[in-house]
Amino acid sequence: MVATAVTASFFPVTSTSPDSGAEGNKHGDGPANLVGFKSKYASSRGLKVKANAQAPPKINGTAVTTSVETYKHDDDLPSPPPRTFINQLPDWSMLLAAITTIFLAAEKQWMMLDWKPRRPDMLIDPFGIGKIVQDDMVFRQNFSIRSYEIGADRTASIETVMNHLQETALNHVKTAGLLGDGFGSTPEMCKKNLIWVVTRMQVAVDRYPTWGDIVQVDTWVSASGKNGMRRDWLLRNCKTGEILTRASSIWVMMNKLTRRLSKIPAEVRDEIGSYFVNSAPILEEDNRKLPKLDDNTADYIRTGLSPRWNDLDVNQHVNNVKYIGWILESAPQSILESHELSAMTLEYRRECGRDSVLQSLTSISGVDVGNLAHSGHVECKHLLRLEDGAEIVRGRTEWRPKPVNNIGIMNQVPAKST
Numbered sequence: 001m002v003a004t005a006v007t008a009s010f011f012p013v014t015s016t017s018p019d020s021g022a023e024g025n026k027h028g029d030g031p032a033n034l035v036g037f038k039s040k041y042a043s044s045r046g047l048k049v050k051a052n053a054q055a056p057p058k059i060n061g062t063a064v065t066t067s068v069e070t071y072k073h074d075d076d077l078p079s080p081p082p083r084t085f086i087n088q089l090p091d092w093s094m095l096l097a098a099i100t101t102i103f104l105a106a107e108k109q110w111m112m113l114d115w116k117p118r119r120p121d122m123l124i125d126p127f128g129i130g131k132i133v134q135d136d137m138v139f140r141q142n143f144s145i146r147s148y149e150i151g152a153d154r155t156a157s158i159e160t161v162m163n164h165l166q167e168t169a170l171n172h173v174k175t176a177g178l179l180g181d182g183f184g185s186t187p188e189m190c191k192k193n194l195i196w197v198v199t200r201m202q203v204a205v206d207r208y209p210t211w212g213d214i215v216q217v218d219t220w221v222s223a224s225g226k227n228g229m230r231r232d233w234l235l236r237n238c239k240t241g242e243i244l245t246r247a248s249s250i251w252v253m254m255n256k257l258t259r260r261l262s263k264i265p266a267e268v269r270d271e272i273g274s275y276f277v278n279s280a281p282i283l284e285e286d287n288r289k290l291p292k293l294d295d296n297t298a299d300y301i302r303t304g305l306s307p308r309w310n311d312l313d314v315n316q317h318v319n320n321v322k323y324i325g326w327i328l329e330s331a332p333q334s335i336l337e338s339h340e341l342s343a344m345t346l347e348y349r350r351e352c353g354r355d356s357v358l359q360s361l362t363s364i365s366g367v368d369v370g371n372l373a374h375s376g377h378v379e380c381k382h383l384l385r386l387e388d389g390a391e392i393v394r395g396r397t398e399w400r401p402k403p404v405n406n407i408g409i410m411n412q413v414p415a416k417s418t
Contacts, residue, residue: 130171137277138220139172142238145213153402155208158328158341161245162203162321165233168217176275188267193257196229198320200250201346202283207244208340214238220277227263228252229272232282248281256316259351286345290394293383298361299369302330303387305358317351323393327382330360331397335380338373339399349391357387376401 130141149160173179173186180190189195209215216238224230228250235245253262295301311322323346328336352358361383367375382395 130168130175132172132175133218137275138218139168139175140216140218141168141171143167143215143217145209145211145215147211150211153208153340155210155340156213158203158205158344159321159325161205161208161235162324164215164217164235165219165245165247166319166321168219168233169231172219172221178271178275186268186271188265188271189253192262192265192268193255194253194262194265194268195256196251197254197261197348197351198249198251199228199348201247201320201344201348202249202286203245203247203344204283205245205340205342207242209237209244215244220279221272221275222279222281223273223276224250229276230281232279234282246282248283248285286396288396290345290347290396291381292391292394293361293363293381295361298330298363298383300330300332300362302360305329305360307352307354307356309354312354316354320348323348323384326358326360326384327362327393327395327397330362330382331380332362332364332369332372334372335364335378335399338402339375339378340402341397342377342400343398344395345397346393346395348393352386352392358392359385359387361385 130139132138133140143164145156145160149156151157170179170184173184178186180187184196185194214237216236218234218236220232222230222232229252231249231251233245233247234243235247236243253264253268254260255262291297305326307318307322311318313319324344327346328341363381364372365379365381367378372378378399380397380399382393382397383391384393384395385391
């Protein structure tokens with residue numbers, strides 16, 4: 001019944017007159033008038049159409065013939081299709097199209113419903129470009145720790161953490177509408193061929209996130225002296241709010257054509273000054289002097305380090321995070337297996353080019369080098385230099401014994417099989 005009603009609403013069917021099958025019509029006694037024409041159905045196969053004859057009108061007294069009685073044989077007219085049950089059915093394709101549209105709309109609404117159950121261990125990934133919070137002064141972004149971002153310890157590497165910090169810094173500039181053509185440069189900086197370069201980085205890691213953790217990174221900027229900018233970061237566990245990492249950095253401007261440091265122009269200061277927060281650094285500055293290492297004072301030396309094409313950023317210099325990886329290249333394997341990096345201070349002296357060849361030097365302070373695996377907190381000093389002795393980065397790292405994981409064994413790389 002419903003189908004019949006739907007069909008009738010889309011396709012009205014003209015009903016046949018009940019007199020059409022009467023005996024009078026069969027012999028032509030009851031003709032139907034159609035716009036001045038008379039039709040007759042005869043018992044024979046012949047069908048004749050007779051035009052109405054009307055009195056001829058007169059024009060200026062002269063009779064003009066406008067219609068004549070004409071007879072046409074059925075051979076001159078197309079025969080109507082035989083009246084069958086199929087011919088009386090509506091156009092089903094239109095009905096099917098309408099039904100299909102209704103089903104597709106219902107399916108779309110059904111798929112939009114959040115009906116699927118969620119397991120507690122399912123990975124929630126609230127990825128996005130982040131947002132500006134706290135009176136438009138702090139930028140916040142969440143990151144999911146991916147499987148390819150963890151190391152042998154089953155935790156995120158220090159390079160992963162630093163990449164997240166750098167990403168939020170760039171997205172902060174972008175979201176604030178200050179991103180020009182360069183890598184973190186504002187429109188006024190682009191006009192003057194200026195870029196930001198980091199001169200000092202200080203990081204404290206309380207705990208490393210693990211695979212599947214969602215971390216929340218907050219970042220903000222402040223003035224540093226007359227021609228510098230300080231950027232701070234706070235990294236938390238998004239679910240528990242636990243502070244995982246704190247970091248602070250100092251940035252200055254450099255002309256990307258002459259590669260020389262530059263003062264902050266007044267136009268740039270007006271552009272970025274309203275985003276500066278008047279706050280103390282999130283980390284107390286470590287003012288201890290970073291000594292220069294050489295072949296005699298270094299305990300470990302790694303040579304032959306060279307940047308690859310993928311190590312360069314859009315400003316054609318080596319990414320800042322890459323320097324950290326090179327510094328740790330000379331750290332002894334025993335300390336990497338038994339300890340984790342808890343704090344780091346870096347001073348960037350100069351940049352290196354695509355064709356540079358570097359050396360990484362490390363010295364261990366106050367600990368027996370031959371017994372690092374059983375030592376408590378360890379402090380290391382680092383130097384990254386070119387082959388000709390020019391300094392690239394000076395650094396200091398602090399290490400703590402690795403924590404015991406939830407199954408009672410120390411997080412460390414597996415020992416080599418013998």
